Amino acid sequence: MNKIILATQNAHKLEELRSVLPEGWEVQTAFDAGIRGELPETGSTLEENAAQKAKFLWDYCGISSLADDSGLEVTVLDGAPGVYSAMYAGPERSDQANRSLLLANLVGATDRAARFRTVLAWATDQGIQLFDGIVYGRIADDERGEYGFGYDRIFIPNDGDGRTFAEMLPEEKVAISHRSRAVRAWITGLERS
Numbered sequence: 001m002n003k004i005i006l007a008t009q010n011a012h013k014l015e016e017l018r019s020v021l022p023e024g025w026e027v028q029t030a031f032d033a034g035i036r037g038e039l040p041e042t043g044s045t046l047e048e049n050a051a052q053k054a055k056f057l058w059d060y061c062g063i064s065s066l067a068d069d070s071g072l073e074v075t076v077l078d079g080a081p082g083v084y085s086a087m088y089a090g091p092e093r094s095d096q097a098n099r100s101l102l103l104a105n106l107v108g109a110t111d112r113a114a115r116f117r118t119v120l121a122w123a124t125d126q127g128i129q130l131f132d133g134i135v136y137g138r139i140a141d142d143e144r145g146e147y148g149f150g151y152d153r154i155f156i157p158n159d160g161d162g163r164t165f166a167e168m169l170p171e172e173k174v175a176i177s178h179r180s181r182a183v184r185a186w187i188t189g190l191e192r193s
C-alpha cells in the first residue's frame with residue numbers, strides 16, 4: 001500500500017483525488033497527520049504555493065506528500081484572479097463573493113476566454129516534482145448549476161457540451177477537470193520513475 005499525505009482540508013478536492021487514483025493508495029490529509037490550520041501559501045505563483053505546501057508536509061511527516069494550488073485565469077483580466085482565486089473578493093474567502101466580483105468585472109466583455117489550472121507538487125526524499133493540469137473554456141454570463149464548488153457555477157469547459165462544471169455530475173466533471181488532469185500527469189510520472 002502506497003501512503004501519501006494530501007495537503008488539503010477540502011472534502012471536494014479529496015474526493016476528486018481519490019476518484020482518479022489507482023488502487024493501492026492510502027490517502028491521509030494534513031488534518032489526519034495532526035496539522036491544524038492553514039498550510040503555508042505565500043508564493044506568487046501556483047507552482048510556488050503547491051511546492052511550499054508539499055515541502056512543509058514532507059518536512060513535518062516524512063511521508064510522500066501531494067499538494068496542489070489551483071487558479072482560474074481569465075484572458076481579458078490578464079490572468080486574474082489566478083493565484084489569488086480563493087481570495088479574489090477579499091480575505092473572507094467566500095465562493096459566492098468571488099464569483100460575483102468576477103462576473104461584475106466581465107460585464108460588457110466580449111472575450112470571456114479562461115482556463116482553470118492546477119499545479120500538483122509531489123514531495124519525496126528525492127525532492128519536489130511539479131505536474132500541471134489545464135482545462136480551457138470560458139466564463140458564463142451568469143451562475144448555473146448546483147454541483148461543485150468555487151468557480152464551477154460560471155466556468156464552461158471547451159471539452160464539454162456547453163454546461164458549466166456545476167451543471168455536470170461529479171463524475172462528468174472529474175473526467176475533464178484540471179485537477180484530475182494534473183493527477184493523471186502525476187500518475188504517469190510515477191509510472192515512469
